[in-house]
Amino acid sequence: MVQTYKAETGNGDPGEPATRSRLRRLLDRWRGDPGIWRRGAVLAGCAVLVAFLMIFHAQIPNRIGNVGSLSETFLPWLAVVAVPPLFLAALWRRSAIALIALLLPVIVWLNLFGGLFTDKSTEGGDLMVVSHNVNAENPDPEGTAAQLAASGADVLALQEVAQGQAEIYDNALSSTYKYHSVQGTVGLWSKYPMTATEPVGIGLGWTRAMRSTVRTPEGQVAVYVAHMPSVRVKMHAGFTAGQRDDSADALGEAISRERVDRVVLLGDLNGTMNDRALNGVTSQMRSAQGAAGDGFGFSWPASFPMARIDQIMVRGVEPVSSWTLPRTDSDHLPVAARVDL
Secondary structure (H helix, E strand, O other): OOOOOOOOOOOOOOOOOHHHHHHHHHHHHHHOOHHHHOOOHHHHHHHHHHHHHHHOHHHOOOOOOOHHHHHHHOHHHHHHHHHHHHHHHHHHHOOHHHHHHOHHHHHHHHHHHHHHHOOOOOOOOOEEEEEEEOOOOOOOHHHHHHHHHOOOOOEEEEEOOOOOOHHHHHHHHOOOOOEEEEEOOEEEEEOOOEEEEEEOOOOOOOOOEEEEEEEEOOEEEEEEEEEOOOOEEEOOOEEEOHHHHHHHHHHHHHHHOOOOOOEEEEEEOOOOOOOHHHHHHHOOOEEHHHHHEOOOOOOEOOOOOOEOOEEEEEEOOEEEEEEEOOOOOOOOOOEEEEEEO
């Protein structure tokens, strides 16, 4: 009989996982390397810069290319994009100071956005509202309308209703919603009576905003529907948003003059709650997603949502839940909320 003997190597338990051995060897090399506290100053500086950009985003100037608004639109992604490559570079450089510095943007990000991962929604709600930019080039408006009607919304707001499509949406929604009005390219459908319906001027020369008083069983609610002008990112002009900013100010002024105590704003504002350009609106209203949602509630683009530019905002009512609905044939996701009146 042939017997095989394994030589003792003195390198530890032969059954120890290889990954643990590699980690131990890596730590040994780091402990024996006096340069780990001297390398990576540039990487550490980049980590601190990312943290400062998040902390002081409101101080980033808008004078050149609206860089401030651009950074605020995609603010949640700043650390997500910057930290992983900096972390890998710090490991490759074997830099302790860079790794420690990376804790700063992580802590700042969690302070700014960590609360969004707590589900704040509750059961109930007197009124369910839905808002959707249906896209003027939507290839199946009937299907989109049917999908929205099936959501159970009591009040439904649509933006970007193309010329000639208002009748299509009305025919598809009429069996669910007895009351409706289309003003320009925005429309409102309701299960409850609507009065004092009128366009809202936001300085564009054509109608992209409206308001109506919806008479619910719990009382009157002033419902605004708005579609702010689009913004563009241009090579030489930067983040062009002048029209959007002016329209947001005009909408904020209209809402500030509203005499009905309960107000709901439904619309594509082409900006996030962090965007300072929407302060005229956001300073006097609450985000349903921020108050009663679960997660970021990103709504655009529908194929890979990266920002919540479709908003449900309230004043004088209490949000109890907020969420996004399944994708339609639009490039936006519908957004929904339930509120207590």
